[in-house]
Every structure is written in C-alpha cells, then in structure tokens.
Amino acid sequence: MSSNKEADLTSAVLLYAVRCLAEGDQQALRSMNFGPKELDALQGINLADLYRADALRVHCLKIDLDREVFWPMLAHLRHQRESEELQRTLIVADAPLDMMQQLFGMSSREYTRWRRVLTLAPSVGRPPELDETDTHTLWYAWQERVQACAEAPLAAVDYLGLYHETDIALRCIWALVQRWEAYGEPMAGAGANQVIEHGP
Structure with missing residues (x-):
C-alpha cells in the first residue's frame, strides 16, 4: 500500500496524539483541539488503523506555524550541526581526548566511536616536544589569539585556527597551550618545558 504526504502527516499526528x-x-x-469525544475515539485506534490511513489523500489537520518557536528551534539545530561539524574536523585533525572532553564534554566512548567512524588510526603515547622554532611560532600565534579574546579561554575554533596557522600537530598545540595557561610562559631561546614569569 503506497503512502502520500497527506497520509504521512495524518499518521504521524495520530500516532503522536495516541502517545500523548x-x-x-x-x-x-x-x-491540538482534541476534546472528550475525540479522546474517546483515540482510545480505539490501533496500529492497523494507522496503516490503513496510508491510503488516505486528505487530512483532518489545521497547520499553524508558531514563529516564536520555529526560529529559535532552527537556530538551535544550526548550532548543533555546526558544533558537530567542528568536532568532526577537530578529531580528523587528531585532537586529543582530553581536549574534546574539556571543550565539548565528549566521553571517551564517543571519542573512540568517532575515530572509528572517521577511519582514523588509534592515537597512543604523549605528543612530541616541539623544537625552539615551532615553540616560538606557536607562542606568538597563541598570544595574538589570547589578546583578541580579551584573556578569555580559547574556544575550539581558536585551536583549529592555530593548527592551520602554524601547521603544528593539534595534540602538541593543546598540550603546550595547557602548560602555558597553567604554569606560565616559555623562556625565549629555551625549550617548551621551561617557563618564566614574563614573556619573551
């Protein structure tokens, strides 16, 4: 039995009403304007009736768009879509688990599932230490973003921007920035592990 858009709408709303x-x-x-008589009638509807509704080419509904709900709903959906796209992009760029947990609240199970879905190799071990040149390249790029963010913590898009700007592995960026934020700034001409009280 083939269905049509009117039947699909009727079946969906009736199923929703039965669930309510x-x-x-x-x-x-x-x-939805269901009164006592309509509620009594709903009590007698079964799945076979909903299946039979697939043959109908009319519906008994008055559709009314609530714009006060519609636009915030679309904005929420768009925000979720953009967030999920950003998360996938970060994981493809080899973002570490602790980064995804802190920025998005992602669980280890979800992180592993996404890496599997994206056919990425398992990540093991600590990120390598950067040499002096890369350390200072990242430092200056990070400082520019910190100042632009008015000292607020960097967002996910900022880390992705640092990754594209410096061509440094995202795991290294995350590890070093977290170290700087927690302990201080790197010494000019020194390795990534050293910190002092003032910048270069």
Whole structure:
C-alpha cells in the first residue's frame, strides 16, 4: 500500500496524539483541539488503523506555524550541526581526548566511536616536544589569539585556527597551550618545558 504526504502527516499526528494520550499529556492534546469525544475515539485506534490511513489523500489537520518557536528551534539545530561539524574536523585533525572532553564534554566512548567512524588510526603515547622554532611560532600565534579574546579561554575554533596557522600537530598545540595557561610562559631561546614569569 503506497503512502502520500497527506497520509504521512495524518499518521504521524495520530500516532503522536495516541502517545500523548497514553502518557497523560492532556495539555498537548488540548493544544491540538482534541476534546472528550475525540479522546474517546483515540482510545480505539490501533496500529492497523494507522496503516490503513496510508491510503488516505486528505487530512483532518489545521497547520499553524508558531514563529516564536520555529526560529529559535532552527537556530538551535544550526548550532548543533555546526558544533558537530567542528568536532568532526577537530578529531580528523587528531585532537586529543582530553581536549574534546574539556571543550565539548565528549566521553571517551564517543571519542573512540568517532575515530572509528572517521577511519582514523588509534592515537597512543604523549605528543612530541616541539623544537625552539615551532615553540616560538606557536607562542606568538597563541598570544595574538589570547589578546583578541580579551584573556578569555580559547574556544575550539581558536585551536583549529592555530593548527592551520602554524601547521603544528593539534595534540602538541593543546598540550603546550595547557602548560602555558597553567604554569606560565616559555623562556625565549629555551625549550617548551621551561617557563618564566614574563614573556619573551
């Protein structure tokens, strides 16, 4: 039995109404204009009736768009989509687990699943220490972003920007920036492990 858009709409709303009835969501039913008689009729609807509705080419509904809900809903969906795209981009760039946990609250299981889905090799071991040139390149790029963010913690897009700007592995960027934020700044002409009280 082939369905059509009218039947799909009717079946979806009737199934929603039946679920509201089963869960005792009277407010939702009233908002859809279901009265006592209609609620009694819903009690007798079964799955076979919903299947038969697939043959209907009419519906009994009045569609009314609530713009006060519609636009915030779309904005929320867009924000979620952009966040998920950013997370995938970071993981492809080999973002470490602790970075994804701190920035997005991602669990280790979800992190592992994404790496598997994206067919990325498992990451093991600590990130390598940077040489003096790369350390200072990252330092100056990081300082520019810190000043632009008015001393606020860097966001995920900032780390991705540092990755593209410096061509330094994201694992190294994360590890070194966390070290700088926690302990201080790198000494001019020294290795990445050394810190002092003032910048170069």
